[in-house]
Amino acid sequence: MSVDTRSVYATFCDDIRFEAGNKISLIGVYDNEMLVQNIPTLLPKLGIVVVTIAPISKPIHRLRIEVRFEDQVLDAAEADLSPGVGEKLATHNEDGLPFRGRMNKAVFLFSPLPVTKKGVIRVHAFADGEELLSNGLFVRQAALQSPQDPAVSKA
Template structure:
C-alpha cells in the first residue's frame, strides 16, 4: 500500500500528440544529456512528460508543479503551474473506481511540458518538483546536463 505521493519524469527532445490520443516521445534521455561542445548550448526543442500519483487517502487542495534549471550557482524556474483540486471531481474519481480498497486508490495526473528553444549556459541539472498545498515536496526526477570540455590548445 502506497501512502506517499510519487511520480516520474521522462525527459526528451519532443512530445508529439497523435490523432488517436497517443503520445509519442522523441529522443528520450536516461539520466544525463551530453552536449558535444563547450558551453553554452541551445536545445531547439526540449520536453518533459511528468507523471504524478497521489493516494486518495491524502487530501490536498492544490498542487504546484515547478521545473528548475540549475546552471552552476544560478537557479531559474522554467515552468510553474498550479492545479486546484476540486473536491467534487476527486470524489467522482474515487467513488467511481471499484478497484482496490479506498486507501490503495491513486489519483494519477500527467503533464506534458515543452520548451522551444531552451538555452543552457553551463553544466547543471533540470529538476522537476511538485508541492502539495505549498508544502510537501514530491521529487519527480532530474536530468544532469554535461558539456564536452574545450579541446586542448596546440602550439
C-alpha cells in the same frame, strides 16, 4: 500493491507528439544525463512529462509544478484538483475496481532552451504545500576524444 506516499516523476525527451486516440509519443527519451557538444548551447527542443501520484487517502487538492535548471525557474503551472461543491473523489473505477492511487500528468515543452552552464534540470512539485522532488536530467558537455584515444576507431 497500493500507493501510500505522494511522489513525482519526470520523463525528459527531445520531443513530444500528441496523437489520435489520446496517445502521446515521446521521441529521444533521456535516462539521467544529456551530453551536449558545447556549453553554452541552444537546445532546439526539450520535452518533459511530469507525473504525480497520490494515495486515495491523501489526494492532492492544489498542485504547483516548477521546472528548474539549478535555482532558475524555467516554467511553472498550477492546478486546482479539488472536487467541486457536492462532489467526492471516486475511489473505484467504472468497473467497480478500487483505485490504487491518483495520477495527474503535466507536459512542458521548451523550444528553444538555452543552456549556459552544466547543471541539473529538475521538477519540483508542491502538493498542498508539500514539496516533492523528481528525478533530474544532468546536462553536461561531452568529453572530447583525441585521435590517440583508444575509444576512437581507426580506419
